[in-house]
Amino acid sequence: MSASQFSSAETVLEALFYPIASGALPLPDDRRVLFLRARDGFRLREMAQAGWVCEQSFRPFADQLARSGFQVGDPARQERFSMTLVLPPRQRNEARAVLARAVEHARDAGVVLVCVPNAEGAKSAQSDLEQLAGPVASVSKHKCRIFWARPVTERIDAAMLRAWSDDDEVRRNAAGYWSRPGLFAWDRVDLASALLAGSLPGDLRGRFADIGAGYGYLSTQVLAQCAGVESIDLYEAEARAIEPARRNMADTVQAMGRTVPSEVFWHDVTVGLKGRYDVIVSNPPFHQGREDLPSLGRAFIHAAAQALVPEGRFWMVANRHLPYEATLAERFNDVRTVVTQEGFKVMEARGARA
Structure with a gap:
């Protein structure tokens, strides 16, 4: 990884964890945390606790996470987590499918926390999560938008959830x-x-x-x-x-x-x-x-x-x-x-x- 890539990944991780570091969001006591499209970095290694699950489909990034000692896997759809962290991909259909997975994993149990660089569609991603899961809170830091929601069944657009989940099908x-x-x-x-x-x-x-x-x-x-x-x-x-x-x-x-x-x-x-x-x-x-x-x-x-x-x-x-x-x-x-x-x-x- 080049120095500029390392810096970018570290900056996005720093932004993602800002609401937790600032006290706006507490880490769950049960340590049931899922990190979708996770990236390794100093801030993750500092914040993560035993039991966290990191999902990453790009092999070099998955290998980096494994080398740092993280549990890398893809939990079953019915598994629920108290917090689901998300670094969405840039392609919007794929990103919506990832947000749908995050909402499903957090439904009635926890919070979905998302970070997107401003130059990579942050406003659209925030709008997408709000459409899907209801009201969101947000903050800006390090040229990123960080936003989160607490999905509950009554507020979730079920038809949208199915459609966006299906967007990941072959x-x-x-x-x-x-x-x-x-x-x-x-x-x-x-x-x-x-x-x-x-x-x-x-x-x-x-x-x-x-x-x-x-x-x-x-x-x-x-x-x-x-x-x-x-x-x-x-x-x-x-x-x-x-x-x-x-x-x-x-x-x-x-x-x-x-x-x-x-x-x-x-x-x-x-x-x-x-x-x-x-x-x-x-x-x-x-x-x-x-x-x-x-x-x-x-x-x-x-x-x-x-x-x-x-x-x-x-x-x-x-x-x-x-x-x-x-x-x-x-x-x-x-x-x-x-x-x-x-x-x-x-x-x-x-x-x-x-």
Whole structure:
């Protein structure tokens, strides 16, 4: 994590806990606290007590929480908590689904406490919670809006609760692929991924990996276009993408009429891959939140180089402005730009160096 990301996460945590630190909200005596989309940080480690449950679907953040000793899990919907803390995601449909979960977990039992940076839709999020659960109290701190409600059954908009909960269900997007709100390019086929898929030669063969697989679009194209594929592993850090990816792979295998072994891993690619591969394809992430973070793409290149067999091939796509060529040249003997189009570049690298 970069210094700026660390600072941002710490600032949001400081804001989230401000109503508790200021005395406006007491921590529950029974220690029944759930933290949805939790982030690790000094303030959480200072405030948390034994028994708190942290939910986080993004593997690197979940791993950070686990390393700090927190219980990381996803409680059953019927479980009730005296306090539910929430750091909603930016995508509004997904955020509404998270707020619906928070209200369900706190119904008639506790408080929902939410923090959203002002630049990431704080007013809309506060309005959403008020529509769903009734009156809210709020305060501003550290360029964030912090707001809370005490959901009781009589005040909850039951139809809205069901609708927003359903917004997190896996469904087909406009292109016919299984997906869900909040995933990368969740409602369409990403242009960069489509360009990479269209650039892959049909003679690729052997054991494949798709790193940063999302809902699995690239892997479905590998299966459809490369007759020599023997198996394919999908690596994705966002747990909410795992089920859509599995469904898309199953649909493609069925349409092909032949069985190709595949597995979808909830995994942080930057710590390395689980196997050795003949071909790795990737449309690597290059940002978290609003911040460009080319180091993520560079970490994907290093992971690919470590996991390829000596004659293996790495195919990736990236925005034209991202400076990946130097890292590719450092880790591979042969690097070429295959196509540059619509602001993207597709590159192939061979001969991974140790």
